[in-house]
Every structure is written in structure tokens, then in C-alpha cells.
Amino acid sequence: MSQKLHDILLAESEKNKDTYLPHISIDSVVFGFNGENLHVLLTSLIGKSQWMLPGGYVLKEEDINSSAHRILKERTGAENIFLSQFKTYGATQRSEDAFTELPEDLWHKQRYISIAYYALTRYDAVNPRTDKYSDSCAWQPVEQLPEIMMDHKGIIEDALMHLRRDLNYKPVGLNLLPQKFTMPELQRLYEIILDKSLNRGNFYRKMTRYNILEKLNETRRGGAHKAPDLYSFNTENYNAALENGLQESW
Amino acid sequence: MSQKLHDILLAESEKNKDTYLPHISIDSVVFGFNGENLHVLLTSLIGKSQWMLPGGYVLKEEDINSSAHRILKERTGAENIFLSQFKTYGATQRSEDAFTELPEDLWHKQRYISIAYYALTRYDAVNPRTDKYSDSCAWQPVEQLPEIMMDHKGIIEDALMHLRRDLNYKPVGLNLLPQKFTMPELQRLYEIILDKSLNRGNFYRKMTRYNILEKLNETRRGGAHKAPDLYSFNTENYNAALENGLQESW
């Protein structure tokens, strides 16, 4: 471990014991879509090559949802990001291989029970920034993730599964796409999340039928070919539709 | 508050501080189905009229899933109950009105972040039993719940929503019904969970088509009318079918 990270951990340890609830952490799987691929926001500890989820601790007098928002704001600069809590991880050995060379009573070496959220954000609304423990924070494509610490790889996979299952219940498109987007972009997003290709014409009709889109009187110019029409979500109809799920059968 | 509960709390407080992780609790919404109605297992503190979810704390060296199983076994005598973690509750004020007349440093008066599970169990496989803090533990019908403490009413409602949404992804029938059951019982269970009535003939065909049931060469005798056929689940096919959900459309 780098001397620098070593010193920072020791310096922060005592401070943290007074500020945060012990044994509890929050990790977020932040999804971003750039029109092409789905990305996850990852950071890496100073001097380490492995990546990890952005996370943090819960202040002694703070709702856990507020913690998640606060931590995310520190990493992205963005407020009001869509967050959905999906699972809490509490295996005893889940971080046993971290910080092995540091003293046992180090704050960061406790046993942690981690409450995991997935976040959805417009790709360009975010400025990834490091915190005091990390020297990088960047988007990584879901399709080819780098090496990842501890159980965080599994957490990302769980988040993806929940995202997929929530597609008809949560405003996924609304939060991952820019305010104005094209039908091919929306379809690409669905294809990525569902991991299957969809028929264009059928997708167009299905989306149109839901009545959650509003076609704008604009097109996206500058592409190589015909300028596609721009749409935005009718948030009122969208949220109303989600109340019962977009396509339930029972 | 009764003197008895008062004394028990004070006596347990110091002991608990050495045994359990602070600030973390586990609550379970235990569902049981008696062929007629869906029930939830609730307990009440000694001398209190309000009810609460059975819960407990996490040992310092214990996986949270193991905690949930251990706590449930203490309340029901049953092992290997089906458990599904569905949400973690961490609002700061969620238990602020409990134990107001007791000292601030009482173990039970901490701020708790509670990891909630729902459990599914065969109604008759359970012997509700009290713990040291409670003087009753009993099944209560979901349709008409008694008065409930803190945010536990909301937790039950959330559990029901998750149960409903999981109906096609988790072995709900398998865990709530006795090993041998009739088609009307299965249908009744679905109707209760989905809160809507279903057409009998169509339900029969749908279930048959899934290929997850095995018809036994027995009938349930003793009823007032024709003895209904008994079925059991083909667990192999059932679990295989759940891998992809029983009826997904995308």
C-alpha cells in the first residue's frame, strides 16, 4: 500500500469514529448511459489498481437515504439523483482482505454491513471526482469491467438484475436519458438493460402506445444521416403508468 | 410501562452491548397461509397492547442472513424457513417514541437501522413463542391487522408489495402451502396475494401448463363436498421455471 493512503487512513480513523455510525456503510452502483453503452461509476484507492464502488458512511443523525444522496453528491456534484435501495450486504468476511497491513482498530477495518443503492443519472450531468481516499473516479463500461475489489463485482451484478426487473416499475428511461432523446437511443437503452435485441417497428409501436412520450418539433442534426426526431418524456403520464407497472399481466 | 418489562430491559441492556453489533436490527414479516387467509406473525411487548414484528440483533461475528434465521427459529421453532431480504429501514426518527421513560444509554433505545426480511412458512409448521421481552406471539390476519408499533405497519405493507411482485420469481406457493394441497387452495393463495379474483378454469390451465405441479393419487376427504384432488410441487421444475420468471414478457 502506498505510504500516502496509509497516512490518510490513520489520520481519518479517529475522526470517523466520532462522526459516523459504526459497522454501517453505503455503496452505490451509479449507472450512466451515453447513448451507446451503459456505464458504472467506479473509483480506485490511492495507489491501488483495483476498482471499487463509490461509498461512504452514515452520519450519527442522518437518514440512510440522505447519506446516499450526500455521498453521491460528493462524487458527482449532482443533487437529486434517482436512487433505489436494492439490497444490504452483511456477510462477515466480505471485506476481510482489505487493509490487512493496518492496525486492527482502524475505522476502515471494521466489519461493515453495507446498504447498496443503484443510481440512475444522465451521463453528462456528472463530473466524476475523487475523494480523500481515491486517486481516480471514472465511468467504466458495464460490458467490460476492470478488476474490482471485495464483493463489489457481485453487487454490480445484483444491481443490474434489479435494474432489469425494475424496468417496468421505475422511471429508468427518464433518469438515464437526456431530456431530449431519440427513439433509437431509447431502444438501445432497453436492449442494453435487457441484454437482447428488440425489433425496431414493434418497439416504436409499443412505446407510442404507452403514451409516455412526447414528440418534439425538433430533430437531432449533425449526425451522418437523416436527423432523428427528438422526444421527451411526459413525466405525468410516465409516473402514472408506473403506478401499476407498464405491462403487468396478472 | 410494566415494571417487569422495565427490569428486563435494564438487565439485558449491558449484556447486549457486548454481544451484538450496535445500531443494527433485523425485523421479519413472517407470512403464513392457512388455506383461507394470509397471516402475519406478530408479538407484543410485555404489558403493551400494540403489536410489533418479531426481530432481533446481529451477533458480532454473524452473517445477517444467519441472524435472520436464528431469530426466526427462536420465535417459531422452525429451521430452514424461506427468507427474502427486501429493504433496509434507516430513518433517524423511526423509533423515537419507544421506551421514552427509560435512560438514554439503554441498548434498546439506540438509533436502529433495521434490515427487513419477509419469510414464508407453512402455517402449521410454526409454534409461535414469546421471547424475554414479549408476552404474546401470534398469527394475525393481514386483512385486519391490530394496532402496530413504530413503522412496522409500513414494513408489512412493503413486504406485501414485494411478495406480490415476487410471485413469479420466488417459490411462494411452495413455501406457504403444505406439501399436499388442492387446486382451490392454490388459487385462493394467489387471489389473496394479488388481491383480485381469478377465473377458476383459466387458473387451472395456467398452472397445469407451467408443469410445476404433480397430481397425487389422493383426495382430501372429510370436507362437506366432493373430495378435491391433492397436488404437490415438482420442486425441480418449479425452481427451473423460476430461473427466468414464470411469465415474463420482454
Next chain:
DNA sequence: ACAAAAGTGTTACCCTTACACCCATGT
């Protein structure tokens, strides 16, 4: 001209919904 985008048509197929009918059987 070319390639992408938009919009529509068509067909087969499956599942759902709703009703209906008949048979079996325990009291």
C-alpha cells in the same frame, strides 16, 4: 446515392378473459 430514421402493414401465434357446459362425488 446512400444510409439511417420514421412510420405503417401484415400475419401468425400465444396468452388472457370471460362464459359455458358437463361430469364426478361426498354428504
Next chain:
DNA sequence: ACATGGGTGTAAGGGTAACACTTTTGT
């Protein structure tokens, strides 16, 4: 006899899947 359960038939309707064809339009 009667109520419940079991099993099947059917017709309408809606959504899906797969394919095809046309038109539009930016470079």
C-alpha cells in the same frame, strides 16, 4: 338434491414476434 371440484370448449381480444415495404431526409 346440492354444492363443490375437475376438466374442457370456445370466441373475442390484445400483445408479441418477425418481416416487409414505403417514405423522409442529412450528408
